[in-house]
Amino acid sequence: MIYKVENNTKLNGTIKINGSKNASLAIVVGAILAKDIVILNNVPNITDIHDLLDILRYLNCKVDYNDHILKIDGRNVVYKDLRIDKIKKLRASYYFMGAFLALFEKVNICKPGGCNFQNRPIDIHLNGFEKMGAKIIETDNEVCISCDNHLKARQINLSFPSVGATINLILASVLLEDTTVLRNVATEPEIVDFIMFLKKMGANIDGEGTKTIIIHKNNRLHGCTYTIMPDRIECGTYLIYGAALAKKLTITNIISRQVRSLLSIFIEMGIHMEIRENEITIYETNNLKPVKIVTGPYPSFPTDLQQVICPLLLKADGQSMIIDTIYSKRISHIEELKKLNANVKIVDNFMLIDKSDKLIANTIKCNDLRGGAGMLLACLMSKGVSYLTSAELIERGYQDIVLNLSSLGVHIERIIDNEKI
Ligand code: UD1
Numbered sequence: 315m316i317y318k319v320e321n322n323t324k325l326n327g328t329i330k331i332n333g334s335k336n337a338s339l340a341i342v343v344g345a346i347l348a349k350d351i352v353i354l355n356n357v358p359n360i361t362d363i364h365d366l367l368d369i370l371r372y373l374n375c376k377v378d379y380n381d382h383i384l385k386i387d388g389r390n391v392v393y394k395d396l397r398i399d400k401i402k403k404l405r406a407s408y409y410f411m412g413a414f415l416a417l418f419e420k421v422n423i424c425k426p427g428g429c430n431f432q433n434r435p436i437d438i439h440l441n442g443f444e445k446m447g448a449k450i451i452e453t454d455n456e457v458c459i460s461c462d463n464h465l466k467a468r469q470i471n472l473s474f475p476s477v478g479a480t481i482n483l484i485l486a487s488v489l490l491e492d493t494t495v496l497r498n499v500a501t502e503p504e505i506v507d508f509i510m511f512l513k514k515m516g517a518n519i520d521g522e523g524t525k526t527i528i529i530h531k532n533n534r535l536h537g538c539t540y541t542i543m544p545d546r547i548e549c550g551t552y553l554i555y556g557a558a559l560a561k562k563l564t565i566t567n568i569i570s571r572q573v574r575s576l577l578s579i580f581i582e583m584g585i586h587m588e589i590r591e592n593e594i595t596i597y598e599t600n601n602l603k604p605v606k607i608v609t610g611p612y613p614s615f616p617t618d619l620q621q622v623i624c625p626l627l628l629k630a631d632g633q634s635m636i637i638d639t640i641y642s643k644r645i646s647h648i649e650e651l652k653k654l655n656a657n658v659k660i661v662d663n664f665m666l667i668d669k670s671d672k673l674i675a676n677t678i679k680c681n682d683l684r685g686g687a688g689m690l691l692a693c694l695m696s697k698g699v700s701y702l703t704s705a706e707l708i709e710r711g712y713q714d715i716v717l718n719l720s721s722l723g724v725h726i727e728r729i730i731d732n733e734k735i
Contacts, residue, residue: 317702319693320725321675324561324598327722331549331567332358332713333382333542337504339406340481341511342366343413346375346388347488348515350537354384357542358713361706363625366402369410372398396423404428404710408436408478412485414619415443419461420682425454425483429682429707432643438479442470442496446486467492474653475500475525475611481508487529494529494705501525502612503572507543514538518671550619550710551687553577555719556596557585558626559694563722564595575615579605579623583630588635596723604632604667609640620665621647621688625695627667628656636665647688653678654696655657675700680707687712694724 333356342363345352357363359382367377367384369545373394376387391409393414401407405428414421424437436457440450443459447466467490480499488496499505501523509522519531528636537570549568556563557580570577570589577594580587582605586597604627609617617640624647627634638644642663651658669672675698680686684707693700705728710714718728 315704315706316729317690317693317705317708318432318472318727318729319690319700319702321694321696321698322725323596323723324554325559325562325563325719325722325724328342328564328566329552329718329722331544331552331565332356332505334358334504334545335547335711336406336477336545337358337507338363338542339366339404340409340504340508341540342370342384342386343406343409344485344508344515346370346373346391346413347416348535348537349391349417350535350669351388351389352515352537353539354386355382355383355539355541356544357384358545360709360711360713362404362406362710363558365400366406369396369398369400369407372400372415386583391417393418393420395639398424402427405434405454405478408439408458408471409482409485411439411443411457412482415446415448415459415461415465415486416489420459421591422456422458427466428445429684436642438472438474438476439482440543442472442479442483446451451568465490467477467494467529469495469497471497472499474498477502477505480527482531484509484512484519484527488512488519491531492527494650496527496529498525499527500611502544503543503569511540513725518657540635544568547616547618547684549573550576550616551622551712552718553572553580553596554619554623555581555595555691555694557599558691560596563600564593564596566593568592568594570594575613575664576619579607580616581616602630603636604630606635609636609638611640615643617644618684620644621685622691624648624658624665624667624688625656625692628658628673630667630671630697631669634667637663638665644682647685650678650681650685650689651692654692654700656692672697674698677701677703680704683707683711687715690715694719721727
């Protein structure tokens, strides 16, 4: 898919943020542990969710998704090998490892897909499962996990606070008959939301949002109704679009404290805004100051927003710098920006971004979901008509982005047939 984008206007209006993609992906998989009926509100209508629901149907779950409300009936969930193509389409499919270990004490699964901006190992997940007594056979494309004896509750120190590994180890532990302690875990809000959901299903867990999580023994899970938290990365993305292009843009249905690291950068840059608990308004600002951004685990600046903010930094009066300590090779957007006449370069692992006020439209490519969202902003900032290819990657994570931008006054068109450009 291609987006045809014209820089024609200042953004003006309001955007309502959807439910969190990454929290939903974990929670939807977690729902099968109840073997009951779970109703989830505020589930975003994005392709990653639809791909995940296809996997649930394959496992004999009844799934009904309408108007952001998802009903999952997992009473008849069955074990099947997960060596299927859908698994390779998204990163979050690795949560079936933890969930299947909890339900069936085994899983044969393809390695997860999703954004492949660099090698994304899953050794911390697998080491954790191994400590719980699982036997692992790993090939280039697949992982087979089994238990000679039963899976055991353990005390596990993660070598790095990985989001995925934290959730996967909670999934594997929550039905065990002894208490599990996970240390050096990730503290991202999506993990807190996931644990709040498990608690609503009856789990007894302590420590969410801290570096140590205790999963108490003998959890009896049951169905529930739960509302997914707002998407802080979607929120951050539109805030950045607003900082670059708005006359006046209001972002609603958010939890402002979850984007504090981005707001600190905005304050340093001198961006005019009004911050309320669940709503932020951004106003047109000139004379932006350059900044240095270093990504890190929450509450530091999220890696998922560094590619998005990169084009905004082209407007600052001086040289800005981005260092991604989470994914140092998440840099393919830099080559695309150069095609628009942007003054950007990479020195060692630093992305250096100099003021470039004469961006010129061109055909550029989305290499991954968040990079795509960044490139869309860059196209909107470039003089003329740009074509953004592989735009379907953006729709893995941003519901109705074309409609949203159109409602703010942008000329943007979705071209499904590539021949038309
Ligand atoms: C999740 C998010 C993704 C986000 C990332 C970091 C989902 C579906 N995806 O991805 O959007 O960019 O958090 O906030 O929620 N690592 C290892 N071994 C492992 C696991 C991770 O070395 O077993 C490393 C990674 O290479 C990376 C760092 O740890 O350098 C963080 O990765 P992690 O937090 O696991 O990211 P994901 O869960 O894959």
